[in-house]
Each structure stands twice: as structure tokens, then as C-alpha cells.
Amino acid sequence: MRVVIDTNIIVSAYLGGALEGIIIAWKSGKFTLVVSREIAEEYLEVLRRPKFRIEQVEVDDFAALLLDRAEFVIPLEAITVVKDDPTDDKFLEAAIAGKANLIITDI
Numbered sequence: 001m002r003v004v005i006d007t008n009i010i011v012s013a014y015l016g017g018a019l020e021g022i023i024i025a026w027k028s029g030k031f032t033l034v035v036s037r038e039i040a041e042e043y044l045e046v047l048r049r050p051k052f053r054i055e056q057v058e059v060d061d062f063a064a065l066l067l068d069r070a071e072f073v074i075p076l077e078a079i080t081v082v083k084d085d086p087t088d089d090k091f092l093e094a095a096i097a098g099k100a101n102l103i104i105t106d107i
Contacts, residue, residue: 003103004033034073044063
């Protein structure tokens, strides 16, 4: 299965709780994480925010995991669908470019 995951889900998973299972499933190869460069940069920028208190070593491990296990795609078409937060269109663009089966978000 090919999956695109919204940044807030990644952050919540790193903060623990029920969503942590998503990261565990990805690490164990249950699905392929599809990302664009823009999504990967957003993941890392948000995980580094002081308010989340995520250790730098964890962010570095996640960055290495992205490079090793995620499939990077280059979206070829711009999409304007998410009216409430147009910056979230990048997740749809990556899903189309990467032929994702699923998008995990809280929208």
C-alpha cells in the first residue's frame, strides 16, 4: 500500500499515543510512505519546533528514515482543492504523483 501522511499526523505519532502505530507500521514495511521534497521539509521543520520538545536525535533519525524508506515523488501538476489551507494541496499533489492508495489526515 502507498500512503501520504499529513504533517500533523506525523507530529502526533512522534508525540506518542495511538498514532505512534502509524510510524511503527511504516518502519516495519506495512506500507510505503510517499512524500515530495516539500512535504519532507515541512515534516522536519515542524518536528523541530521547540513547543513539541522532540529531541534532535529523534528528528535526525526520522530524517534518515525518510531518506532510506520513503518514496520521493515530484508532483507534475499543481492542485488547488483545499480552500481552508491551500498549503495542504501538496499532499494531494504527492498522492497523485505517487499513485497513493490512501491519504492519512484529520481534515
